[in-house]
Each structure stands twice: as C-alpha cells, then as structure tokens.
C-alpha cells in the first residue's frame with residue numbers, strides 16, 4: 001500500500017509521527033478510507049492495553065512524540081496551551097516557572113503526555129482537592145475519524161455559546177477522535193507544602209481523621225492516601241498498622257495535625273515523618289515503592305475501583321469474610337481514601353483462571369452493590385472490554401454504541417477498545 005505520509009512499518013503495525021494537526025487529519029482521513037485501525041500513542045504508560053494493536057487488523061499507531069510544544073502560557077487568563085504529545089511534567093515545570101501550577105499529578109509524569117492524560121481522564125494523587133483532569137480543561141482541538149478538525153479551543157471562563165462538545169473526548173480513550181491540542185487551566189502557586197506520614201490503628205479512625213481534616217482545612221488538604229497493613233508491612237518491614245500520607249498546600253505555616261493529636265480517639269496516632277517544601281520527598285518515594293512492591297511480591301490481580309467513602313468499611317468487611325472462606329486470596333490494599341479510589345489487589349494461590357474469575361466476580365459485584373465504580377482511574381482499554389456490557393445498563397451500552405457509530409461509522413478508532421467492536 002502507498003501512503004501519502006511517512007510511515008514506519010513492521011508486519012501489521014504501522015507508525016506515523018505527525019508534526020501538526022493537519023498531518024493528523026491527513027493520517028486519519030487515509031486510515032478511515034482504508035479501514036485501518038487507529039491507535040493514538042502518548043507515553044504508553046496506561047495499564048489497560050489501551051495502546052496495544054489488534055492481531056487480526058492492520059494497525060496505525062499515531063505517535064504524538066513530535067507534537068510536544070507548549071504553545072503559550074497566558075498568565076493573565078491563567079491558561080496553558082499545549083500540543084497533545086507534551087509531557088505532563090513539562091507542563092508542570094513550565095507553569096511553575098511562571099509562578100503558576102497545573103495541579104494534576106501522577107507518578108509517571110515524566111513519561112505520560114497530556115493527550116493520553118485527557119483521553120484517560122487522569123486522576124492521581126491530588127484528586128481529593130483538585131478533581132480529575134476534566135476539571136482543568138478549558139478547550140480542546142480534536143480530529144475526527146474522517147479527518148475533520150474541530151477547534152473547541154477557548155480561554156473563556158464563561159461561554160455557553162453552544163454545548164461544550166469537547167467534553168466527550170475526555171476519558172473516552174481515543175474511540176471518538178484524536179486530541180491534538182489542549183487549553184488547560186492553571187492555578188496560583190501556594191507558599192507551603194506539608195506532607196505527613198502517619199500511623200493509625202484502623203480504617204474507622206482513618207475515616208474519622210479525613211472528615212475532621214476536611215472540616216477544618218478543606219481549602220488546604222490536597223492528598224489523603226491510605227496504605228493497609230499488608231503493603232505497610234512490605235514497605236516498613238515491621239509488624240504494621242495502617243499508614244496515611246496526608247498533604248496540605250497552604251499560604252500559612254500551620255501544624256495541621258496539632259489539634260487532632262489532642263482528641264482522645266487519636267491517642268495512638270503516630271506522626272512518623274513531616275516534610276515541608278521538599279523537592280525530593282522520601283514519603284512519596286515510599287508511595288511509589290508500594291506500587292513497585294505489588295509485582296515484586298506477586299500481588300498481580302489488580303482492581304481499580306472507587307467507592308463512596310462511607311462504603312469502604314462495609315466493602316472491606318465483606319472482603320474479609322470472603323477471604324476467610326477462600327484462603328487462596330491475600331489482599332494488598334491501598335488507595336486514595338480522600339477521593340474514594342481503592343486499589344484492591346490480591347495474590348492468588350494457585351493463580352488459576354477459575355480462581356481469578358471467582359475473585360473478579362466477587363469484587364465487581366460487591367463494588368456495584370456499594371454504588372461504586374469498577375473502573376476508577378485506569379480506564380478500560382482492550383484489557384477490560386468485557387465489563388461495560390456486563391455491568392452498565394442496556395440503555396447506556398446501546399447509546400454508547402450508537403454514539404460511537406455516529407462519530408466513527410467505519411469503526412476505525414480503537415478496535416475493541418472499551419467494548420468489543
């Protein structure tokens with residue numbers, strides 16, 4: 001086949017490296033005509049096979065590596081405009097040089113790109129305070145499957161001149177179109193950052209502490225992370241309780257946990273470490289080690305769920321009952337208690353398909369019973385493409401399929417991504 005643009009080919013995998021939006025449009029128009037499966041590539045850090053080709057199709061990977069420019073940091077309107085392939089870290093660093101912050105942060109920020117972040121609606125370590133990335137987008141430029149360029153860019157705070165159609169490209173993992181540019185909202189930088197590592201007896205006390213801190217310091221509390229006893233043990237190599245990582249960002253220097261320590265219920269709470277305005281944080285490096293330890297110690301069955309905060313206790317009690325009966329499952333739980341996102345992972349011994357299915361069904365059913373979500377922040381990709389049909393309503397699923405077909409009539413955008421096409 002002859003291509004009207006430069007292509008690197010290896011078996012059924014093609015790669016194009018566009019330099020601008022027009023190039024993306026040419027590539028997509030061509031692939032649509034020839035019915036070639038289109039897969040946009042960011043930093044490829046997703047965990048759900050979102051950037052994996054389909055063995056039975058010809059796959060065109062659109063690599064955004066060369067569309068990596070920050071076009072403008074507009075200090076007056078507090079908006080940064082960046083091309084889709086710009087690394088998250090670069091946006092954070094360049095904004096910081098202008099005295100502003102882009103408050104979305106995840107561990108692989110030096111690898112992942114803004115296009116990938118938006119298409120997975122990334123959450124991360126500060127979602128409690130700042131929400132997901134969708135809350136920090138002011139406008140997008142996107143390209144549809146037939147090559148149409150849609151310019152939804154905006155720097156306006158108030159603009160109801162037609163619905164904000166760009167929102168559908170956020171969290172849809174590239175199945176409706178490809179993101180080429182983003183206008184992102186910036187915030188003023190605060191003076192102090194204070195991070196605590198805390199040891200606490202149990203989940204109920206952790207919940208109580210979260211509520212107290214939210215009441216007293218709502219504007220300053222940005223992270224409230226929990227580590228359950230088993231991962232705590234691997235991390236600190238001692239008989240362990242629950243650990244919390246709590247972070248505040250403020251314009252005043254306060255000891256945020258002073259008042260808490262005076263309350264009787266928190267008698268046993270131990271502040272193990274405090275870090276202020278760190279550049280390299282030991283506490284957050286332990287949080288990264290925790291993720292690394294999952295694989296190291298074989299906790300390979302991973303569930304990325306979100307629960308209403310008042311359902312965590314019921315959920316964990318039910319899991320405990322289940323693992324008392326089924327001793328083949330060992331839990332490895334941690335998560336962003338502040339925003340409800342629990343990473344509930346397990347070691348399964350023996351690691352058979354039958355056992356994994358038993359566990360998956362139990363976790364997903366229980367999550368739905370708790371009014372939770374079975375895909376909190378990692379998306380669905382190709383890996384979890386059976387879940388929508390099973391756990392969403394028939395009406396939702398049918399509407400999604402119709403909507404996709406309208407935008408992508410030849411079904412060339414992300415074959416089998418999110419659901420089987």
Ligand SMILES: Cc1cc2nc3c(=O)[nH]c(=O)nc-3n(C[C@H](O)[C@H](O)[C@H](O)COP(=O)(O)OP(=O)(O)OC[C@H]3O[C@@H](n4cnc5c(N)ncnc54)[C@H](O)[C@@H]3O)c2cc1C
Pocket residue numbers: 039040041042043044045046047050051064084105106107108111112113114115116117118119120121122123124125173174177178179180291377378381
């Ligand atoms: C160690 C680790 C920690 C993580 N922590 C978090 C976390 O705390 N919170 C969280 O929410 N997520 C987390 N993630 C997952 C996170 O969603 C992704 O890592 C990240 O957002 C993907 O960005 P990327 O550039 O690597 O995209 P990729 O992995 O390259 O792509 C992700 C998806 O987006 C599509 N895509 C890429 N670029 C575009 C584009 N321009 N237009 C349309 N579609 C596109 C791809 O086809 C794919 O479906 C973590 C991942 C890792 C590995």
